[in-house]
Amino acid sequence: MLARSATADAFEAPGTRTLRSLRPPKTWMTLLMVSLLAFAQLPFALLMACGDGIMRGVSTTLLAVALVASSRDVLRSRYALGAFTCAAMMVVLDPSPALAVLPAAGLALVATGAAWRQALEGRRAAVRIVRPSPPVVALALSYLARMVRTARGRVGAAAMMFAAAGATLALTLRNDPDARPWQRAFVVFALPSSIASALLATPAVETEAQLRPWLRQTRTSPFVLVAAVALALATPSTAFASTAGVIAAAASHATASIAWATTSAAVSIACAVAPWARFAARSRRPSTFFLGVIGIAVLSTTLAAAC
Amino acid sequence: MLRARGISKWFGSHCVLDRVDLDVRSGERVVILGANGCGKSTLLQIVAGVLETYEGAMTLPGVLGYAPEKPDMPDHLLAREWLDIVASLKRAPWRSEQAFGVDALLGRKIGALSLGQRQRISLVAAFTGNPPLIVLDEPTNALDVEACAALARRLDGATALIATHDRAFAERVQTRIVSMFTSSRVASGRDARRC
Numbered sequence: 001m002l003a004r005s006a007t008a009d010a011f012e013a014p015g016t017r018t019l020r021s022l023r024p025p026k027t028w029m030t031l032l033m034v035s036l037l038a039f040a041q042l043p044f045a046l047l048m049a050c051g052d053g054i055m056r057g058v059s060t061t062l063l064a065v066a067l068v069a070s071s072r073d074v075l076r077s078r079y080a081l082g083a084f085t086c087a088a089m090m091v092v093l094d095p096s097p098a099l100a101v102l103p104a105a106g107l108a109l110v111a112t113g114a115a116w117r118q119a120l121e122g123r124r125a126a127v128r129i130v131r132p133s134p135p136v137v138a139l140a141l142s143y144l145a146r147m148v149r150t151a152r153g154r155v156g157a158a159a160m161m162f163a164a165a166g167a168t169l170a171l172t173l174r175n176d177p178d179a180r181p182w183q184r185a186f187v188v189f190a191l192p193s194s195i196a197s198a199l200l201a202t203p204a205v206e207t208e209a210q211l212r213p214w215l216r217q218t219r220t221s222p223f224v225l226v227a228a229v230a231l232a233l234a235t236p237s238t239a240f241a242s243t244a245g246v247i248a249a250a251a252s253h254a255t256a257s258i259a260w261a262t263t264s265a266a267v268s269i270a271c272a273v274a275p276w277a278r279f280a281a282r283s284r285r286p287s288t289f290f291l292g293v294i295g296i297a298v299l300s301t302t303l304a305a306a307c
Numbered sequence: 308m309l310r311a312r313g314i315s316k317w318f319g320s321h322c323v324l325d326r327v328d329l330d331v332r333s334g335e336r337v338v339i340l341g342a343n344g345c346g347k348s349t350l351l352q353i354v355a356g357v358l359e360t361y362e363g364a365m366t367l368p369g370v371l372g373y374a375p376e377k378p379d380m381p382d383h384l385l386a387r388e389w390l391d392i393v394a395s396l397k398r399a400p401w402r403s404e405q406a407f408g409v410d411a412l413l414g415r416k417i418g419a420l421s422l423g424q425r426q427r428i429s430l431v432a433a434f435t436g437n438p439p440l441i442v443l444d445e446p447t448n449a450l451d452v453e454a455c456a457a458l459a460r461r462l463d464g465a466t467a468l469i470a471t472h473d474r475a476f477a478e479r480v481q482t483r484i485v486s487m488f489t490s491s492r493v494a495s496g497r498d499a500r501r502c
Contacts, residue, residue, distance in 0.1 A: 126416060130388035138395035142384060149383045210381050211392075213357040214432075217373045218396040 011119035055097035070111035139228035158196035166244030173252035186304035194297035201277035230274035241266030341487035372438035378429035382418030399436030
């Protein structure tokens with residue numbers, strides 16, 4: 001299900017309308033979509049195949065495809081609801097691979113066929129995120145809306161970076177909880193925070209570029225623009241870093257105030273990445289941004305280690 | 308209201324506008340007509356502040372209402388959210404324009420709207436905050452007849468600078484028409500003067 005955010009838009013990708021107008025055979029399209037969704041599961045499939053054999057890898061992949069495809073329309077299609085329920089039951093019951101592979105294939109085909117039929121039908125409700133507010137907040141909310149609605153893969157990757165940092169911090173604190181824990185928290189979170197902020201900066205900067213004509217005509221000040229990007233980057237970073245810090249502290253029986261250190265590291269790095277991302281967006285070299293982020297990561301790690 | 312003198316704009320070595328003069332007095336609705344590529348949109352973008360580098364001098368009444376030729380709004384936002392952002396930037400609440408029929412569109416994502424529906428949202432955004440000068444670039448593009456009539460009624464009494472190819476709309480809303488020609492040579496309009 002981790003791959004869901006990456007594959008959710010496969011049925012409504014650009015060009016889908018043109019493709020549908022060409023009336024491709026439905027059987028072939030379903031098989032192609034199953035292959036596409038299975039491709040996203042390849043790392044897990046290989047892992048399962050290496051551990052429990054090829055049949056286990058195939059059946060697990062097909063079940064994953066059935067779950068991912070049916071979860072899109074579980075509230076809109078009876079076929080999707082049925083496929084999702086059956087696939088979930090198979091995951092719980094965990095039958096032998098030889099028994100599971102054929103039903104899993106059938107479920108994957110039914111779920112994918114239902115998703116292909118339901119795609120482009122109806123409207124998906126979206127929760128209102130942006131509200132009338134001061135310009136900084138309104139802009140930051142619009143960047144966050146972009147992250148949540150169209151860059152979920154990046155948000156998920158950022159969350160995984162912070163989860164990995166939290167696990168690392170928990171391990172190091174468990175070994176020695178009393179030796180300068182705040183400093184170690186800063187050091188451990190510097191690189192993941194930099195990478196996470198870099199991942200989240202792209203949607204924010206792209207949205208700002210799209211808003212530029214409106215920002216110029218309303219004479220919005222550069223300070224507001226930088227602050228809005230920084231706020232947009234700091235919001236998810238703060239949430240992830242504080243959560244990871246609290247869990248790491250609980251897991252290692254260290255002081256809960258470690259969460260302040262992890263949060264401070266995430267916020268300060270987000271505030272450093274934001275102006276750099278805006279500056280690098282004007283550069284012709286894509287490497288400018290990455291080099292700057294690496295520089296920020298190295299600098300913050302060095303500073304934290306030296307304190 | 309608007310006074311522009313000697314406005315020139317170059318894109319690289321290509322001169323799009325060459326020493327254009329333009330006046331819009333309070334209560335006037337100036338319609339700019341001209342062939343494709345003659346620089347109408349560029350002139351309007353300079354007036355609206357979208358293009359910031361140009362030669363010449365311009366006096367403006369403050370923040371304008373601008374509806375661009377292509378209503379390029381972020382697809383990921385709901386129409387209501389977009390209007391909230393514009394209102395926040397202009398520090399003024401937006402009003403639901405019944406005439407443009409946007410109420411039914413507010414809960415939908417901009418990416419799911421048709422071109423005409425986007426244009427309506429863009430027009431509501433332009434009128435947000437009752438700006439002293441409205442700058443509209445091809446406002447009737449993709450609009451249906453009723454929306455065009457509603458826009459014409461909405462412009463009654465307003466001060467506006469409008470570029471359009473729609474002659475009927477231009478005749479209906481204008482108090483003065485000026486023409487632009489390629490290479491930005493500005494010819495006389497109804498009142499036989501440079502614009």
